[in-house]
Amino acid sequence: MDAQEQTPGLVRGEGLTAWRQIADALTADIAAGRYAPGQQMPTEAALAARFAVNRHTVRRALAALAESGLVRASQGRGTFVEEAPLAYPIGPRTRFSEIVTGAGREAWGDLLASATVPAGPKQAAALAIEPGAPILELLTIHRADDAPISTAQTWLPLPRFSGFAAAYAERGSITRAFAACGVHDYTRLSTRIRARPADAQEAERLDIAPGRVVMVVSSVNIDSAGVPIQANRTLFAADRVELVIGG
Numbered sequence: 001m002d003a004q005e006q007t008p009g010l011v012r013g014e015g016l017t018a019w020r021q022i023a024d025a026l027t028a029d030i031a032a033g034r035y036a037p038g039q040q041m042p043t044e045a046a047l048a049a050r051f052a053v054n055r056h057t058v059r060r061a062l063a064a065l066a067e068s069g070l071v072r073a074s075q076g077r078g079t080f081v082e083e084a085p086l087a088y089p090i091g092p093r094t095r096f097s098e099i100v101t102g103a104g105r106e107a108w109g110d111l112l113a114s115a116t117v118p119a120g121p122k123q124a125a126a127l128a129i130e131p132g133a134p135i136l137e138l139l140t141i142h143r144a145d146d147a148p149i150s151t152a153q154t155w156l157p158l159p160r161f162s163g164f165a166a167a168y169a170e171r172g173s174i175t176r177a178f179a180a181c182g183v184h185d186y187t188r189l190s191t192r193i194r195a196r197p198a199d200a201q202e203a204e205r206l207d208i209a210p211g212r213v214v215m216v217v218s219s220v221n222i223d224s225a226g227v228p229i230q231a232n233r234t235l236f237a238a239d240r241v242e243l244v245i246g247g
Contacts, residue, residue: 010051022051022061030070030081038145041071041079063209069239072147072207082239086144089244090217092187096142096150097173105144108172112151112205113139114165116158123155126220126231134158138165141205149241151205152234161229178229186229189220193243198235206237213238 010021026047029035042050047058062079065071073079088099100107117137124131138154154174156164160181167180178186194216203210214235221230236243 010053018051018053019057019060019064022047022053022058023064025051026061026065027068027070035081037081037083038147039081040077041081043078067209067212069212074146074207080147083145083147085240085242086149087244088236088241090188090191090193091246094188094219095175097175100144100149103144106146107142107144109140109142109168109174110172111138111140111165111169119155123231127155127157127228129157136161136164138168140168144240147240148206148237150234150236151202152232155231156229174230183223183229186221186223189222189228192218195238198237202235206235208237208239215241215243217243 010018026035026041035041041047041062044055044058044062047061048055051058062071062073066073066079069082071079071081083105086100086103086105096109097107115137116134118132119127119129119135121131123135124133127135129135136156136158138152138156140152140154141148142150142152164177164181168174168177171177171180178184195213196216197211198206198208198214200210202214203212206214208214215238217232217234217236219230219232219234220228221232223229
């Protein structure tokens with residue numbers, strides 16, 4: 001018997017709104033495994049038919065599930081049950097692609113924008129260069145099985161990494177882009193972590209509701225000679241990862 005066949009009628013006129021009853025029913029369906037992690041939820045039209053309500057009521061119920069972190073809405077694709085949080089170790093050799101594929105999921109990164117900019121005081125200090133020196137700035141998004149896990153701003157010294165943006169756009173991986181630029185190993189020099197609410201633009205990139213918590217990880221990586229090669233600020237959707245420190 002499927003979820004639709006098990007749905008009781010909505011209780012009318014007893015102080016519990018229709019959308020809340022629908023949200024509770026769908027929450028119970030997810031908890032019971034009727035909709036598996038990563039699975040697409042039925043369309044608004046199908047849910048409206050199941051519960052005998054209009055699509056606006058269904059939309060409000062799905063929004064409540066998204067706000068609670070049970071589902072995510074992907075524009076143009078539908079609504080999906082959230083995966084279990086990804087265990088994400090932070091250590092000397094943190095590699096997004098290796099972590100994601102090690103969890104049995106597909107990893108990919110997209111380059112959203114790149115530009116040559118003058119190094120600000122923080123970037124200059126992190127990269128051990130003079131303030132105002134030209135650096136490459138990248139804006140990227142990183143996915144596991146199409147679910148956005150993080151979005152990042154990355155700064156790299158020039159002219160050493162003048163070809164990095166093209167290498168990353170082609171390969172979808174920071175590690176492989178570094179290898180294409182002659183850096184075959186690098187390690188983490190420092191990591192700082194804090195939490196804050198996502199703004200509207202960040203929320204859109206991560207497919208989360210504005211105001212949901214993101215973990216902000218600021219880091220510096222160095223090459224085998226100890227030279228800083230990358231300063232990074234990564235925003236993780238807090239519902240989708242568990243940062244693991246020291247094993």
